[in-house]
Amino acid sequence: MSAKGAVETIEPTAAQRTAARRVAEAKATIPDFQASIFYDNAPPLGAAIVAAGRALKAVAAVNGAYVDAKFQHYEAANVGVVLAGATPVVLDADGKTAEAADAEIAAARAALEAGTLTAAASANATFTLSHLAADGIDTYTSIIVPGHAASLAIGARAATLSADARIVTPQDAAAFLKALVAALDGATAV
Template sequence: MSEVIMPRLSDSMEEGTIVHWLKASGEAVRRGDEIVEIETDKATVAHEADSSGVLTIVRAEGAVVPIGSPIARIDEEPGTATSPEDGAAPRPEPTAPGRPASASPVARRLAQKLGVDLAAVTGSGPNGRIVRADVEAAARPATPAPAREPEPEPLPEPVPEPEVEVVALSRARRTIAQRMAETKATVPEFTVSMAIDMAEAVSLRRQLTTLAAEAPSLNDMVVKAAALALREHPRANGAYRDGTFELHRRVNVGIAVAVPDSLLVPTVVDADRKPLTQIAAQTRALAAKARDGRLTPDEQAGGTFTVSNLGMFGVTEFTAIINRGQAGILAVGALADVPVVDAGRVTVGTRLTLTLTCDHRILYGADAAAFLARVRALLETPLALL
């Protein structure tokens, strides 16, 4: 017998919710079979059996279970043990005269439930063993009884609609709410904003579009520029923790992706070392997986900084909330044509507003301004991103 415990499926997971059992109690499972779907603080993941045998569920769907606590057990199926000396094939259970043939545990339970006499059932399994299909066939009537006309039910009394709809939060949304509240309550934050001249970046992207079907987006350029700036400004790529600074050696940029009823942040690992085209391909793939619900916990782990973009909704600028364990988050607004005074003349310029939210315990005003100025310099001379 082996226990199935609530596994740790992400680095920040403390407990999980059993969403759906893929196998039923009493059902035979094999090592590697997906047996249960578990919702973590980041995603819903299918968990596999570590051994073979008969599954017995001990925690129902919807249960919230701490990591390491049992949720099921897998017992060795009777009559399937092998000889430890010679590794021989499973031996069938002997059948005594006048007694019913051997039956699987599932078949026995189903027979008891359906009132089927196993002595009258002919088994179709190995060596005449009775399996579930045999019991179902024995319980099936020879000729179906004529359908009975249902009696008309009285119409229910109309129920007035409630004035307030109460919506239960998913585990992921509860986690987001808890962490955002913790950040706002414990992190002394401040913001700095800067307008970026994006004319050269827009021109470069237009040229790249003629060379490839899927050219890097302007947001991909922001991610790359931020990654290069983070490498030059280590504290922006760090975190304040218990009176110390944690300065990360790797630059892993998280990309905030809105999905129905949640917000996911997949991570572009080593973004400072990857070419712009690779960053573009990876962000597209990660965003697609996030929207399809296929993002794994590993693909959301290890972020050292975050970029959040609401420009596609027409938002010109906004303030984002820092993710726990990071020094800052960069909010990207919409590209806009604005009047610009150049050498005494008013012209039309293409501008993008970036807003950096900082943890004041590790980043000061001058640090934030220097980091943001470096991002601006890279975006205004975008050939440096290539």
């Protein structure tokens, strides 16, 4: 026995191995920067999803990817939402209400807990959002998923955009965050 005490080795699940590989790939290959905006009250998850979708439509560079030395801009604003164990996608998030987005994520969470969430439910994201405000996390950064230009971390005190510097400029990041704040005011209406 070492000074560390007893060591337990745990075999990761296939999903955990995939997540570990993708995180390592992202950190090794995506030159990123972060930009934050602070607020008094964090937006609820559904409102954040819808506002992110609307901000993606307003700033094309953030709703895209740098692939094979070319810029790709996506037409749809499909927001993947990080949950423990999966990232279900709210398709066309810009056209939904906060309540509709909340309902989709609640259904995905229930399916994940029941072990019935399909791979299709996590496909076709153009952007990723993680929301830890309810867990008391004030601010943090998220990792950009390969094939995306950026990701958004919603904390209790700040929203932080992590952006791929190859496609998103600091001005694009600022425009996205301004559009996000503007969209939060109308996130419950279509």
